[in-house]
Amino acid sequence: MFKQVMFKNALRLGLLLAGAAHAQGAPATLTVITHDSFDVDRKLVAQFEKANGVRVRFVKGGDTGELLNRLILTRRAPLADAVYGLDNTLLPRARQAGLLEPYRSPNLAKVPAAYRLDDAGLLNTVDYGFVALNYDRAAFARTGLPLPKSLDDLKKPQYARLTVVPSPATSSPGLAFLLATVNHYGEAGAWAWWKEARTNGLKVTRGWSDAYEKDFSKNGGRYPIVLSYASSPAAEVFYADGFDPRKLPAQSPTASLFLPGSTFLQLEGVGVLKGAKQPALARKFVDFMLSGGVQADIPTRMWVYPAVSGTRLDPVFKFAQQPDVLPVKASVTANPQRLVDAWVTNVLRAR
Amino acid sequence: MTPSPALRGWLLAFPPVLFILLLLVLPLGRTLAEGGVKLAIWQDPYFLGRLAWTVGQATATALLALAVGGPLAYLLSRYAVPGKSMLLRLLLLPFVTPTLVAVLGLTALLGPRGWLTGPLGIDLDGTPTLLILGNLFFNLPVMVRLAYGGFSRVSPTLTGAARTLGASGLRAALTVALPLALPGLSAGFILVFLYSALSFGLPLALGGERYATLEVEIYTLTAYQLRLSEASALIAGQLLLTLTATWTYVRLLRGGVGVPAPGLPTARGGVAALLWTLVALVVLICFGPLLAVVARGLLGTGGPTLAYWRGVLTDPDTPLLLGNTLRFGLLALVGAALLGTLHALGAWLARSRTLDLLSLLPLMVSPVSLAVGYLLAYPALSATLPMLIAAYTLLGFPLVTRSVLPALRALPPRTLEAARTLGAGALAAHRTVTLPLTLPALRGGAALALATVLGEFGATLVLTRPEWATLSVGLYERLGRPGERNLGEACALATVLLLLAGLSFTLLDGGEGEVT
Secondary structure, three states: OHHHHHHHHHHHHHHHHHHHHHHOOOOOEEEEEEOOOOOOOHHHHHHHHHHHOOEEEEEEOOOHHHHHHHHHHOOOOOOOOEEEEEEOOOHHHHHHOOOEEOOOOHHHHHOOHHHOOOOOOOOEEEEEEEEEEEEEHHHHHHHOOOOOOOHHHHOOHHHHOOEEEEOOOOOHHHHHHHHHHHHHHHHHHHHHHHHHHHHOOOEEEOOHHHHHHHHEHHHOOOEOEEEEEOOHHHHHHHOOOOOOOOOOOOOOOEEEEOOOOOOEEEEEEEEEEOOOOOHHHHHHHHHHHOOHHHHHHOHHHHOOEEOOOOOOOOHHHHHOOOOOOOOOOHHHHHOHHHHHHHHHHHHHOOO | OOOOHHHHHHHHOHHHHHHHHHHHHHHHHHHHHHHOOOHHHHHOHHHHHHHHHHHHHHHHHHHHHHHHHHHHHHHHHHOEOOOHHHHHHHOHHHHHOOHHHHHHHHHHHHOOOOOOHHHHOOOOOOOOHHHHHHHHHHHHHHHHHHHHHHHHOOOHHHHHHHHHOOOOHHHHHHHHHHHHHHHHHHHHHHHHHHHHHHOOHHHHHHHOOOOOOHHHHHHHHHHHOOOHHHHHHHHHHHHHHHHHHHHHHHHHOOOOOOOOOOOOOEOOHHHHHHHHHHHHHHHHHHHHHHHHHHHHOOEEOOEEOOHHHHHHHHOOOHHHHHHHHHHHHHHHHHHHHHHHHHHHHHHHHHOOHHHHHHHHHHHHOOHHHHHHHHHHHOHHHOOOHHHHHHHHHHHHHHHHHHHHHHHHHOOOHHHHHHHHHOOOOHHHHHHHHHHHHHHHHHHHHHHHHHHHHHHOOHHHOOOEOHHHOOHHHHHHHHHOOOOHHHHHHHHHHHHHHHHHHHHHHHHHOOOOOOOO
16 A cells, blocks of 8 residues: 555656656757846747747856856757857857857947957857946945045055955956956066955955845945945845835945956857757847847846947936946956966965 | 565665665766866865864864753753743754755844844954854754754653662763763764765855865865866765764664653753753754844835835746745655655665665765766756756655654564554555554655755756746845845745745644654
């Protein structure tokens, strides 16, 4: 009797699993792997599916760094047909690993040259954002200090002990900030800056969430300066208690702190994976990500700027400023992993 | 000719063992094979330091848990305490709380400007206090329950006899009850040590760079730096440590809770003061963070508010999150109950320590290394529903085994014999004796497995898809965005998860479940 019950259960489980597997076997499925923050209006995706007679299956590949490593691990049996979310800091490794099949979308013509990722079309820029220091207006005012004016100011004890940044080794904004400092100071100078800042009280957390949600004074932490994005002040307004789009506040509780050499332009792109089972549909998806509907939809979902020029932005973006960013030296983005390793040895584990 | 019990046991345990081979041993081996094992990493003082810290923090947690949980369990087993069974039952809740929820609660209470640390002006930033308290939050319940099991098997008449012969209460406890309950206490100590040494989410969220454990380093090396050969060396070292500790644990273990003696006296004077202090301490550590999360979901910047709950309840995605959570939870529950019961029956019949040890493996192996193994070994199955459910089942079924096994071992053999003597066939004897006596444990184990799976953040093990978002994923995503509404809504979702875990206990468990 007992065994019979168990047998029935086994049968039922098998049927359920088989049913679930069967439901996935629809014809012409396009698989798109993305980073975890990816979000787009489902209606737009439904339109794309209808227009191309395809079912789109999105797979979450972890955060940006994890996503790349998972693609490298599985390059012999690719997980997907297209990938969205790799950025300019990861493109060199993606190129080296031979992950991507070149395809230049016609829509790329509407993306300003400064925002294009590469000429071959391994990645087509969908959006861009600025990794930037933010500060908590109220908490900073309480310190009675003037705002720091340069990275040299920031490493001094009075400012370093007010600052928290996510680690370059385990977070993508952290990596971008590391590259910005290397670009600004050169390698040796950057290690010296980081070491001094750390000695003077700069806090390094693992991920962005730890820094922003726990240590940033706006969210109950002790540090009024945090490394985040230039769009975060707009997101603070959007996600504030009692947000009403018709009654926008005078200013955001936080603001960006554009110290020269501290910001980094992050370009996120979409591309076709080598070994894709549906290469033609994957190319259509690349075009779709650069189409007007998607471009207008993503800013308030992912807090980034649309790459195609002339796309209308939600009014809440008036609370975010775009810094002037100098182009980064090619040597800085050539092999970011080497710089991370050097940072780990020279700064994080230095005694 | 009927097969020997040992053979029957191994046959019964075949499906779960095969499952462990396919979902654990093979992927793990695949991970180790991918990049080779670079043992030289163990000469690096940095990683030796990580090993020392991993062992150190786990030992500290286990000692603290023993210091608080041991005496409390002894007093609970010797005195009539109102609400005793309720307390023991509620203590299962922290054990199945999702890590993120615990982190939210601990930070709300003890973080910078926390509700406790703020007014007292204590700054715990840069200390491992939160990490150790987090470990205790999850593991004090394990210690109290296992130690209670150990002490309750020591008959009060034995300590009573010692008292009659002139020993003081303390002396009776130390010279009579303690030696007899020692295996239970040691087993609790080792289990707490293991859970604390291997926990991943807590040190990741609360340890920062400075207090990273081996498991966190394994994660960094695999997920971010793709240095598989170095990660593999750490995995191998950690596995060696784990298997040694687990083997010791399995040898020490005695199953079952003793029958509580009737007519226990009420504690008085100093003993009562000590008892209630310990109860208060355990309640504070184990339920404080949970209450803080609930409160945080109801308190806005401008005082009490229902806005976060309204936000969660009106979000068009919430029904999907809830539906997925329940769907995956129930599917995994069926798998876990089935495999767990088979494994327990097999290990019981075969009297095999190997099977016993095997059932603990899924709780002991680094999920990070498994995740890589799944990608490498089963690329075609990644991001498919069967893989997701299988991964959830792997996490849940050991809890069923560990719950049913002690109940089976505690079955009085003579009862079965009596049934047979009275004319019952083998099947009928099992149906009328084995099943009713082990059903409560099965229900308890199933409740634990379900609650664990409900709160599990599946993405650690397998690639997921947006349409499979669960409550934990919704919580995690909100924590990934700026703004107070996101934090408040995350706490409201955490409350929903806790309510679900509580509900699964109420529906499934009669309060008899014990995990060992």
